[in-house]
Amino acid sequence: MIRSADLARKLSRMLINSLPKEKQVMMKVSDFLGMLSELYRRERSFRDFVLNPLVPLDAKLSYLKTLREKLGITKEVDDTLSHLLELNALPLISEIKRFYDYEVEKTLRFSKALLMLAKKVDGAVIERIKNVVSKALGRDLEFEVIEDASLIGGFVIKTYGFLLDTSIKKTLLNVMRG
Structure with missing residues (x-):
């Protein structure tokens, strides 16, 4: 029997292989997932609908295709959606997205990153941080910037496989631990 992680990995690779290797297309599919x-x-x-064995597979696929079309997602995802429903693997969708995002990062040498700052800063500062971290990681970054006053100062950057915490909060916690 195939493990759920293996199935999620296989479905995410199937999806990536079906798509054009364009950043915009791949990121839209990530958002769709x-x-x-x-x-x-x-x-x-929604859960009851897609998991109900009495609902025909065609009705489920039609619903997902309608969602896909409304969001402007390329039709190359339809084969993967079909497999997903046939295997009753929709409960694995968050894991599929995780594997998909990881593969997209490798393929495009691009990462979505969360930049947490203690307070609002100038755009030039964000750009400097982005350039330094992009160079260190060897990939382009797209930041989602949020403010978190509990950091006191400094910043935290999170991507799929990377965490950089330069916050004063982290430094104080390390000092208190000894």
Whole structure:
């Protein structure tokens, strides 16, 4: 029997192999997978619909295709969506997204990153941080910037496989631990 992680990895690779290797297309598909993951996690009626064995596979696929079309996602994802439903693997959608994002980062040498700052800073400072970290990682970064006053000062950067914490909060916690 195939493990769920192996199945999620296989489906994510199938999806990546079906798509054009364009950043915009691949990122839109990542957002689509994220939306499906949230929908599955938060909406019981959606979960009940896609997991119900009495609902025909064609109806489920038609619904997912309609979502895909409304979001402007390329139709190359349809084969993967079909496999996902045939294997009743939608419960793995968040894991599939995780593997997909990892593979996209490797393929495009690009990472979505979360930049947490203690307070709002000038755009030039953000650009400097981005350039230094991009050079160190050897890949382009796209930042989502949020403020977190609990950091006191400094910043934290998180990507799929990287964490850099230069915050004063972290330094103080390390000092207190001895």
